[in-house]
Amino acid sequence: MITKATLEDVTELNNLVNSAYRGDSSKKGWTTEADLLGGIRTTEKGLTETIQKSDTTILKYIENQKIIGCVMLVDKGDKLYLGMLTVSPELQGGGVGKKMLYEAENVAREKGLPKIGMTAISVRTELVDWYKRHGYVDTGEREPFPMNDPDFGLPKQFLEFVVLEKVI
Numbered sequence: 001m002i003t004k005a006t007l008e009d010v011t012e013l014n015n016l017v018n019s020a021y022r023g024d025s026s027k028k029g030w031t032t033e034a035d036l037l038g039g040i041r042t043t044e045k046g047l048t049e050t051i052q053k054s055d056t057t058i059l060k061y062i063e064n065q066k067i068i069g070c071v072m073l074v075d076k077g078d079k080l081y082l083g084m085l086t087v088s089p090e091l092q093g094g095g096v097g098k099k100m101l102y103e104a105e106n107v108a109r110e111k112g113l114p115k116i117g118m119t120a121i122s123v124r125t126e127l128v129d130w131y132k133r134h135g136y137v138d139t140g141e142r143e144p145f146p147m148n149d150p151d152f153g154l155p156k157q158f159l160e161f162v163v164l165e166k167v168i
Contacts, residue, residue: 002103005058005070007051012067013058014044020086022153029089030126037153042084046151058084059103061096069096073107079165080108082118101134108168115168119143119161128162136164 005013019025021041026032033041050056050072061069068088074081082104087096108116120128122142132138145159146152 001062002059002099003062005051005060005067007048009058009060009067010044010047010051013047013060013070014042016067016070016088017042017047017084017086020089020092026089029087029092031087031089031092033121033124033153036121036123036157036159037155039150039154041153043151057107059100059107061087061100069100071100071104073104075111075113076117078113079115079117080104080111080113082116097130098134105166105168113168115165117163117165119163121145122160122162123157128164131164134166136166139163139165 018041020029020031021033022037022039023034026034047058051058055075057073059071059073060067068091070084070086071082072084074083085097085100087100104116116136118131118136120131122128128138141163143161143163145155145161147155147159
């Protein structure tokens with residue numbers, strides 16, 4: 001079941017996102033960034049602030065009364081920005097991420113937004129390829145990774161973002 005996350009979900013979301021992207025637990029799945037970045041992926045404070053924004057929604061995927069997936073959606077006016085797509089490392093490859101992408105497309109349509117945009121770390125070619133298989137296109141644009149901002153993690157090498165978009 002996919003529903004909108006609330007402030008009551010912050011602790012569970014924080015644990016999920018950090019477990020899927022950083023540290024040893026993330027290495028159980030294929031979305032790990034542990035070899036690229038140290039530190040944490042998000043904080044409870046950051047998630048609380050995100051949920052409270054009027055232009056932002058975090059959707060959660062619940063199974064057996066546990067949050068096993070989430071995605072952040074930001075209304076940018078001309079498109080929906082998709083970020084922080086997360087699936088529990090033990091459950092990756094089971095279709096939850098794909099369901100979250102489809103729900104994001106539904107949200108874009110409901111808002112009358114013609115496309116979805118996102119960024120992914122360029123050296124994460126397996127992730128970029130996964131999005132391409134789901135209809136996202138590399139725009140050719142690149143954005144700098146915040147190399148000196150510990151809120152994004154502590155880079156272990158030079159990183160940049162690739163900008164992807166999908167017309168709905």
